[in-house]
Structure formats: C-alpha cells, structure tokens
Amino acid sequence: MKFNKLYISTLSVILMAFMSCETQDKTVYHPSNATAPVLEDPITKTEYIFTEDNLQEEWEVVSWSEANLGVTAATQYAVQVALQGDSANVATIVETTNLTANITNEEINKALNELAVSPGNVTDFDIRVKAFAGKLETPVEGIQAIPSNHFGFAAAVFAQASEVFLVGSFSGWNPESTDFALEKTSDIKFTGIHYIKKDGENNAVFKVLEFLGDWGSEWNYSAFEGRHSSNIQKDEGESSNIVLNDEARNYHFEIDATDPEKKTLQVRKYGIFKVGSENGWNNADETNMEFIPTAEDEKVLVYTGPLKSGEEFKFVNVLGSWDYGNYGFNEISAAASSIKLEEKGGNFTYTGADVATATFTLNIETMTLSVE
Helix, strand or coil: CHHHHHHHHHHHHHHHHHHHHHHHHCCCCCHHHCECCCECCCCCCCCEECCCCCCCCEEEEEEECCCECCCCCCCEEEEEEEECCCCCCEEEEEEECCCEEEEEHHHHHHHHHCCCCCCCCEEEEEEEEEEECECCCCECCCCCCEECCCEEEEEECCCCCCEEEEEEHHHCCCCCCCCCEEEECCCCEEEEEEEECCECCECEEEEEECCCCCHHHEECHHHCCCCECCCEEECCCCCCCEEECCCCEEEEEEEECCCCCCCEEEEEEEEEEEEEHHHCCCCCCCCCCECEECCCCCCEEEEEEEECCCCEEEEEEECCCCCCCEEEECEECCCEEEEECEECCECEEECCCCEEEEEEEEECCCCEEEEC
C-alpha cells in the first residue's frame, strides 16, 4: 500500500508539472488586450487623377502604429481601400509585416479598379490598414482581425483593361463583339489565338479596342508603327487601320504594352511546326514543315518530308516564338510509334539511316507522335 501511495503521489506531481509546462507553451488569446493599428493621415492632395502616363509615379507613403492582436503571433498588415462609407467592400493594395508602405499610382489605381467605379470620374474613397494573423484570405481561426481608423480621399481612376478586342472586317466591324478578345496574360501583355479570314479577295483589316464598344479607346496602326511583325502594314489612303497581309488561317496575337507609348503587336502563324538543325533552328522560317489535319480526323495531323541521320528537331506552336508551346522528347532510332511529346522536353535526335520521305503523324489529343 505504501508503494502504491508513493507511486500515485509521484505520478500526480509529474502530471501537474506536465500540465504546467503545457499551459506555459500554449498560445493564449486575450482579446481584451488587443489594440488596433493607428493610421497616420497619408493624404496630401485634394484629389488624385490617375492616367496612363503617371501610373509609374509614387502615390503616397502610408504609415501606422503597431497593432496588438491579443496573442503572441506574427502580425500581418493589409493596406486597403473602399468606397467612402462602404467598409464591407474593400480592395487590398499591399500586404506587409512592416509599419510603412510606399504605394505607387499603379498599385492604388489597380485596387480602386477592383471596386468597379466609373473610370475618369472623381470618386470618394477611404483608406485604412487591417491587422491580422496568418493570411488575409485564410486568417488564423479564432484570432480577430482589427482594422485601423481611416482617411478619405478623392480620385479619378484610370481603367486598366483585363482584355482587349480585335475589331475588323472579320467581325463585321462590330465594336461590341467579344469573339476576337485578347486576354491579359501579365501586367503588360495581351495574347490570343484566332482564325482570321480574308475580306473576300482583300486582306483582313482591323483595329484594337482597349474597351468594348468604345471607339475612343482604339489602338490603330500608329499605336504599333515600327513595332510589329512583318506581315502587318498600314491601310492605304487616310485610314489608320491595320492590315494583316497574309493568308486566312489561325494566328497567335501578342500585344506588349510595357511602354504605353510604344506598344508592340506581333501576329504569328499558329499551328504545329517542325524546327531543327536542318534549318539552323530558325523558328520563324516560313518554310518550316507544318502539320496538316487529315480528312478523316481533325485531331490527327500529318506531314511528310526528309529525315536525315543525326538530325535534331522540336515542334513549336507559334512561328517565331519558343514561348507558346514547344515540344520535344529524345532519341528516335528508326520508325517509332506512340512517342509522347513533352512540353519543353529535350530535342528529338534521329539516329537511323537517311529517309527521303518520312511521314510524321501527330495526335494532338494525346500528343503522341509516330514516324514512318
């Protein structure tokens, strides 16, 4: 019995010590200790007018005091804007662990655009800072995020397009048509693939609209003058339309708007082309062999051509670019079937005997290749 009592007593002490350590290690949330960040007034102008020309300039420096979330945890901060008086609908400019943020015109203009305001019209907004733990989208459960005080300001937003639209002879010059949209793939580029037909016997003619239905937002030939692919020219006469001086087919369009005053337009043939050592790896060569759909199945493409021992090659989707689909594999020693093409894979190397006329068959659904 003495042993049992001693054992129980010792066990109790150990358990109490363990529970004491566990209590000390456990993070305790004390909402009564929480304090909000205090935002300093960052507004220095009566109103801000954002334009394409001033987006790269600095807006304001935003500073605030340290918050206490009532818990020992790393505190994150989000600088946010909202329509004045509407604290429920907010847009975040930047997230940081610092107590200050240098905001550019482009950053705040982008956030204001998310509030779906009418561009060009002076609108009243509020700016605030929100303190939180974890991530803004998925904050730490049970820990309340705390907003700061806010300050009002007025601004006219410059609308930044999420897509632009080709409008021309192939769309009936309908400025409301979205059939030939180019999507924004980065902050500076718009891309898209479209089948462009000729205007009867004439070449296709078009312009680019930054905003749907708004002829005042057009980018015509002068927007790309001297900065376009070789198959682009200016329409004859006084018109500033863009002429696609090429055949009817699928094209890959790319607009680079890194410099708003010097936008670049590249219109390249889109398909699947063989590029390799036999043509000096010139992926813009118009003589590159192109796969053609078979009459039986449009998903099965073929082409025939010579195949030389030691030849290396790959396949590309866009003539003149390695960026939009290039496919490779490895060695081909002789006739092969069901070779799985790999995106940005290694070069094909043909090690068999010379073949005067080889037939390449590609299934674009399974991306498998056979060579005979």
